[in-house]
Amino acid sequence: METAITCDYQNGVYCVDSGYEGGGVVSVYLLRDGNETAIVDTCSNAALEPVKRALSELGVNDREVKYIFLTHVHLDHAGGAGLFAREFPEATLVVHKRGGSHLVNTSRLLASVASVYGESVTKRLYGDILPVPADRITMPRDGDEFRVGSKTVVCFDTPGHARHHLVYKDIPSGAVFTGDAYGMSYAELVGPEGRCAILTTSPVQFDPSAMRASMRRIDGLARGDIYPTHFGRLSTGGGVSDSLYRQLDLYIEAAERAEGDIASIRTRLRELFKEEASRQNCPCLASNFGRVTVTALELNAQGLALWYKKNRGKS
Ligand SMILES: [Zn+2]
Numbered sequence: 001m002e003t004a005i006t007c008d009y010q011n012g013v014y015c016v017d018s019g020y021e022g023g024g025v026v027s028v029y030l031l032r033d034g035n036e037t038a039i040v041d042t043c044s045n046a047a048l049e050p051v052k053r054a055l056s057e058l059g060v061n062d063r064e065v066k067y068i069f070l071t072h073v074h075l076d077h078a079g080g081a082g083l084f085a086r087e088f089p090e091a092t093l094v095v096h097k098r099g100g101s102h103l104v105n106t107s108r109l110l111a112s113v114a115s116v117y118g119e120s121v122t123k124r125l126y127g128d129i130l131p132v133p134a135d136r137i138t139m140p141r142d143g144d145e146f147r148v149g150s151k152t153v154v155c156f157d158t159p160g161h162a163r164h165h166l167v168y169k170d171i172p173s174g175a176v177f178t179g180d181a182y183g184m185s186y187a188e189l190v191g192p193e194g195r196c197a198i199l200t201t202s203p204v205q206f207d208p209s210a211m212r213a214s215m216r217r218i219d220g221l222a223r224g225d226i227y228p229t230h231f232g233r234l235s236t237g238g239g240v241s242d243s244l245y246r247q248l249d250l251y252i253e254a255a256e257r258a259e260g261d262i263a264s265i266r267t268r269l270r271e272l273f274k275e276e277a278s279r280q281n282c283p284c285l286a287s288n289f290g291r292v293t294v295t296a297l298e299l300n301a302q303g304l305a306l307w308y309k310k311n312r313g314k315s
Pocket of ligand 1: 072074077161162180202
């Protein structure tokens with residue numbers, strides 16, 4: 001059987017493809033040192049199988065998983081948290097203080113996701129969401145540190161995509177796990193000059209100025225490479241970083257011009273995706289509107305329309 005480890009980045013940092021939406025979409029990262037391991041984001045329940053295979057390839061038993069670091073509680077990042085907690089009995093789940101209660105009582109989270117995707121798609125993508133026992137959760141403060149073997153992992157409060165968002169830095173390797181705080185780049189979004197990236201402004205807490213501030217903070221932490229959940233290590237050089245800041249400005253302009261009208265925002269985002277595809281020399285960004293990018297575009301449009309309604313609607 002093929003290896004479940006999609007990429008070994010050295011220094012005890014690994015990427016496992018969760019298989020979500022056909023693969024190349026959601027990474028689960030593993031951090032390993034000595035006889036301790038951490039998981040960064042769980043994706044959905046279905047990710048457990050490839051993650052367990054990867055762990056067994058690394059010789060890790062279930063009790064050696066010490067932490068499950070969650071970047072935020074959107075279900076493509078944390079939908080499997082309850083199942084993972086049951087499967088890795090020694091693991092502490094690390095989650096933002098605004099996210100912890102949603103893992104213990106999942107009903108509001110599920111209702112919120114169903115309001116975005118619809119109930120049948122939510123069920124297909126995520127299955128049964130298991131709650132996490134409250135005594136398995138820790139909710140750190142900005143700058144708190146965790147030990148994984150001899151590794152020190154530091155967490156940073158990074159709102160903007162969501163208010164419940166944390167970014168983690170593995171100090172010895174320099175890897176910064178950015179969740180959805182610094183754009184996303186599916187595995188297939190690659191052109192002749194390398195990977196390209198799109199912003200994620202999905203509902204319901206998108207906040208552009210917080211996102212900009214968090215991205216600046218990540219610039220200071222990461223110095224060149226980031227590890228977004230979508231998908232695998234990404235160099236922020238080669239115009240990727242500039243492009244994401246530019247997208248943020250253009251998205252806000254689009255929402256304001258459209259006065260929050262979702263159909264107009266959607267049309268403008270489609271043009272912007274195409275413009276970015278040509279700016280970043282990424283033909284597949286322009287051509288794959290039949291697959292995951294179409295979901296990204298729709299979620300971004302919904303997030304922008306909602307942001308406009310909440311912040312600009314009645315002024
Ligand atoms: Zn998210």
